Amino acid sequence: MTGDLAARVRAFVDAECIPRECAAHVHGPAAIDATLAELRPLAKAAGLYLPQLPQAQGGLGLNWEQRAAVFEEAGRSYLGPAALNCAAPDQPNMISLLRQGTPAQREAWLGPLAEGRIRSCFAMTEPAPGAGSDPSMLRSRARRTSDGWVIDGHKWFITGAVGARFAIVLAQTDDGPTQFIVAMDNPGVQLVRAIPALDPFAIGGHGELRFNECHVTHDAVLGEVGQGFVYAQQRLEPARLAHCMRLLGRARRALAFARDYVNQRSSFRDRLADLQQVQAMVADCHIDLHASRVMTLDCARRMDAGLPVKTESAMTKVFVSEALHRVADRAAQLCGALGMSEDAPVALILRELRPFRIYDGASELHRATLGRRFLKTPEGDPA
Template sequence: MDFGLDRETEGLRERVRAFLEEAVIPKEKEAATRIDQLEAIARALQEEAKARRLFLPQMPRELGGLGLSWVQLAVVLEEAGRSLLGPRALNAAAPDEGNMHLLDKVASPEQRTRYLYPLAAGEVRSGFAMTEPMGAGADPTLLKTRAKRKGRGFVLEGRKWFTTGADGAAFFIVLARAEEGPTLFLVDRDAPGLKLLRSIPTMDHWTVGGHGELLLEGCEVEEKAVLGEVGKGFEYAELRLDPARLTHCMRWLGVAVRATELAQEYALVRESFGKRLAEHQGVQFMIADTHMEIHAARLMVWHAAWKLDRGERIRHEASMAKVFVSEAVNRAVDRAVQITGGLGISEDIPLSIFYREVRPFRIYDGPSEVHRASVGKRALYRRLRP
């Protein structure tokens, strides 16, 4: 694996950083004080991203994307992740980014026209409805939502929650258990029998559309609403989730980088006990630990991205990266808050916002404990090799 960046990727990284510094980061304070305007702010930034030819880095050129490799995408999403607005501005934020990958792999020509193309263009948003209260979540085999055949279609019955982006989504990819097995369905937001019960109050506030609780009650869909084949829902969900876990790591790694930048800038000018904070060994240790962990996290992400570019599955690597990166990012932001003290817990700089937003990353897309168990089981029956 070549760890050097070619001229194209290096130039793209610089363009994304310039976009963040010139257009995205200046909008953060407005977004923080007008969180209800988050979607409008993001849409305006998407237009700017299109004008700068930075829009949709994760999709092929025929869909209007940049056609990047996975390693290139890792570089771009880390830069975009330096602001919580960045990935949304590029139309590369969860859950839409993962849903686009899944639709691109599995959707029928009709489904591509109806769902994928508008999503890729940034005209609509979507949701992925798998998690259930006391049902499917970290353990998808607990799936309770049912899909019963009726004529030439299905009737969906069940309840979903923590469906990210639910409020305002145009459609949902819904996982339900049909007679043949777990199956994915494309369900329009205005489908009869689908109801958004509420947006769940959570500690993280910067997700466009929040996290919704959905009720499927006598929700009738046609056969053509099936995404892929009936009974292959778990297989398709894994096809989506492994790369989606990795792109989560790419984006959140940018938050750790930005948090560290803010902490270092402060440490270099703030004086305490007769010298700058940067001259205190305790602060140097914290900065050193963060740099080492960011470096290790980046290498894990790049290695998994390299394997994807070779056409390999990354179930093991994605789980390892999800655990390590999510915990390293949390520690990096925590140290940055500690170094900046009162300023860090204020909202004069975004560290306290980062602190709230990154904590759920250790739970979303599978808690660390579940991934550790999976990694451990696989590791027990394989040799330690690259």
Template sequence: MHAQIAGDAREAGLREATREFVERHAIPREDPALAHDVAALDAVTRELRDLARRAGIYAPQLPRELGGLGLDWRQRAGVLEEAGRSFLGAPALNCAPPDQPNMINLLQQGTPAQQARYLMPLVRGEIRSCFAMTEPAPGAGSDPSMLRTVAERAGGGWVLNGHKWFISGAVGAAFAIVLAQTAHGPTLFVVDTAQPGYRLVRNIGSMDGYQVGGHGEIVLEQCAVGADAVLGEIGQGFAYAQARLEPARLSHCMRFIGRASRAMEIAQHHAAQRESFGQRLSELQQVQAMVADAHIDLHACRLMVRDCAQRLDAGLPVKHESAMVKVFVSEAVWRVADRAVQIMGALGVSDDTPVSMIQRELRPFRIYDGASELHRATLARRIFSQQLRP
């Protein structure tokens, strides 16, 4: 009981410290000019990470022996939500994708040499990384079994050939974790981006912003790597990718609950101040209904996230639960941000407040980490095959 009380007190303190950091340091550094400027975003992130270390909130997801806070999943929920209030919060705490899930892969499957060469510089924030799975048609997208990138043995190592795109974090990344097909099945490879045969084609423009490292298109042409580039076991790439996706989805949900909450807070403040037709917007029943529905959605999101986090902490499988959480939260936070825009009118679609960018950020969440339609289909198949109770 005493340990639980102490843990709750620490969680509350870290959450409050994170909120103070975000309000004092991260939000004031936001600027629409940063949204698609990879180099400028990197510079601001480096500055904020130094401040986060001093504030004692750096790397909440990492074990203490690696310099993190050692929080379990339930404890992370509040901290990541507070960090997620700002576009710069999660990068500042070094708990943003794709580096965060890449750390999971390197922690779980990496050899000591790989951890020393890639994981520790990543933990310290000295380098960035990306995860290269998605391919142009007819390659892998929502269906990873369509994987076309291949890795063939050559001498004592491997040669990779393939085409990847929409690879978040690829611009300026020091290394990529690449999913490629081998004779023994899909396999993960750690590939230095300076390796001959690895080429970043472009940064693909997109509707979202503040993505550290952009969204890159990559070509691998006769890219030779050593045998030590294999991450984990040969042929286990799909299993490793799935193992990173379930917690990554949950982390996304935590951060985006914070983002949507901030959008609604801004809209509520606007509604309480703005007068139209002789009364404040906050006195209009239609506006009141939108605010109430937003709070209902956010409350449900938090409860679903917490339940899934507790299952992860207990070592229980969360394939089913994480899919449900991802579908619900991705759609609910979009509804919250959409209501915020509607309440604010023209101001809500402008760059004069962060609300417009928040909505643009939240829209792709219904696609990446598994589209809502894919999750619904797999959920239904699992339900029918096992006749699960509602």
């Protein structure tokens, strides 16, 4: 069943998503939103929509292992995951609302989000000296009032912020870090700017936000007061894995383009594909893709089994983010000057993949954490 669904997603991406990719989408959140408004009804009609949500919420009810192939095929186009409504940050936000949201919060926010009528963002990262890789440095604060909370803080690199209808905001309280649902039209919220970043196709861009005397009612708290870090960690582990799944598709596409190029391009009377150095680069790409897929599937199966994946998700994120970047970098090199240009998708894919080594935790942070963990266990056993 999953294989058939993945094949249908691949056909949908080839027929509907890739033909709609265009230059207007580069750092163009509004243009991307307009295209997604065309694609989402088509995905719904094709029975491909919301693969990650339970059927009770209008989704396909796929487990993590089943999602892997579907997310990978969707990820061959930057429009694919959002067309199926399984792109970040909305996808992990839906899971947070499903797990921690009250019935009223799910009705107000999860329903419209799942239907694709609105978008959202997750506001945690702050300028120095605030929270970044170390969330304990959180400086945004929320104080209780008689009728709710007042939030003050400065957030940036908030993916999805441009055009979002609401944000899940992490702020410090007297009882500990807490998540709040904040409507973006709240007069206390200011979208300062869209930050131009290396990756050109982030849904909703990357926004800088200020919260100035931002008043919200008591029912804006998502989950329990003081449990924000716990919820953020619960969110991050599956979010990293979903990124691995989606970006596998993007790296595959870059390699497929490079393969076609070297098979038809000749230099000094030889096809590039006949050169051993080119053959070795292509082989290394497939090795990286295979290893990335195996690690991702192993982590997905552990999550489906209800096993802890703190160690496995970190290892997977580090390896896959670096391996996929290697694949895209080699693909660009194989294509020569064409691989450096925006006449082909390879250079833009390379730009998308480079930030993955930073997003959801920098590789260096994960390595340091993993190293300390392994050094404290017998023979470095990750268990």
